Amino acid sequence: MEKTNRWGPLAFGVLALLVCVMMIPGRAYAYLNGEDLQEINEKWMELRDYPMKPGALGWDRLNYEEILKVVNPPRELIDSMSTRELADLMLHNPLLEEMHGFGAEEYFSLFAGKSAIYEELRWRKDGNGELLNAWRDIEPEMNAELFVNAYVSVFGSEFTKEEIALYDEIWNERNEKYYNQFPENSYGLKHVEIKASQADQELPSASELWKRWRDCNEYPIMPGDENWDRFDDDRKFRLLNPPDDVLKEMSSEELARLAMTYPYIKEYYEFHDTARQFFHNFLEKKCKIFKELIEREDGTASLLRAYEANEPNIGELNEKGLDTDDPSVVAEFFICRYVDYYSTWRFHESDIALYREIYQKKSATYEKITDETVRDAFTTKLSKAMAEEDPQETEGKDAAEDKNVTGDTNGELTENKAEEQESQADVPSQENQADSGKILVIVAIVLTAILLVAICCTLLRRRGK
DSSP: OHHHHHHHHHHHHHHHHHHHHHHSOOGGGOOOOHHHHHHHHHHHHHHSSOSSOTTSTTGGGOOHHHHHHHTSOOHHHHHHSOHHHHHHHHHTOGGGGGGTTSOHHHHHHHHTTTOHHHHHHHHSTTHHHHHHHHHHTSOOOHHHHHHHHHHHHHHGGGOOHHHHHHHHHHHHHHHHHTGGGSOTTSSOOOOOOOOGGGGTSOOOOHHHHHTTHHHHSSOSOOTTSTTGGGSOHHHHHHHTSOOHHHHHHSOHHHHHHHHTTOTTHHHHHHHSSSHHIIIIIIIHHHOHHHHHHHHSTTHHHHHHHHHHHOOOOHHHHHHHGGGOOOHHHHHHHHHHHHHHHHTTTTOOHHHHHHHHHHHHHHHHHHTTOOOHHHHHTTOOHHHHHHHTSOTTSOHHHHHHHHHHHHHHHHHHHHHHHHHHHHHHHTSOOHHHHHHHHHHHHHHHHHHHHHHHHHHHHHHHHHHHO
């Protein structure tokens, strides 16, 4: 009995230590909270440099999402920086480590959307030249060298003659000063031969194209234009978004017309698995025109009026099906999918009534589509509900059924919204995760204190005996 009393506290202490070790927050709980992010942004504004870098205290505890927050400065700082400052930051960007093992084009495709510094540098007219000048002024470093080499390989066709000459001059300087002193191909770099003919055309810069919004309220660039293939997707997305003041001044009818002719509708709808992914995760985030439209009181009605005026090319549909790129077919399909997705939770009763009226007229057009599968692609929850109605019922009952249809579709929306909220709830907020980490730290401290007390008690008992 005495032995049990002697070793009991020690055993309890060991158990507490094991639990303590298991509970100590590791990488999974190193989430940044609001205060941390505020401090990081303040350091950005003060230093105009990365507030944390690889090797710094705490860097290894950051998850990838947190790293992206740390390496991206506040928007107001980016806007105030010179192009040369951005270029210097770009060549020391911690994300450059990711490019090992990827081809140049694949790398920039993966890199796009992760670095606001990179996107701003690509956007500025003097971005290419200042990147080359920044490269000239640094000692060789693997990540920076690979980045510049890949950048010139992918975007060299955009260089002006002056930029091509500058690249050749700098590369020869670095080759003579550095590269020749290293083992052959130690950096895996090659001089990129840029064809001067690629820069012969005097094409406007992205920023100059973007300014055309103020002149014509039209997309400044579309597929088939001579400039379309000159820009990567990130810059195209930005070009296709008008300045905020121009956007707010546009009528809902203008926005509806532009939304149904958005260049990426067909490509990205086929790319996403569900309508929710396309509308919520892509279109609402990438297309300011669409986002502005659906937030307006008359947004849906304006889009439905555009739907009413649109006449799909039935001959093209019967010949090629939904594989056609005909703008009238793409627009028709887009609005039908819009109705199918948003009618269950964004439509007013007046919007539903307007759609029912328009669809009655559209039905005759759809009947001309020979392929039943293609024809079904233009049906929606609302049109299916209309087909189930009994035409023999009285007008009063029709009104009641209309109300029920609205209720049913709202019920479907509730289910859709519930699924959306559930999917969002699967990912805990950073604040909750940060709180969980802090709680675990407190628990670990308490258990450690218990362990120390247990050990002290054991030692005192032994001395007493």
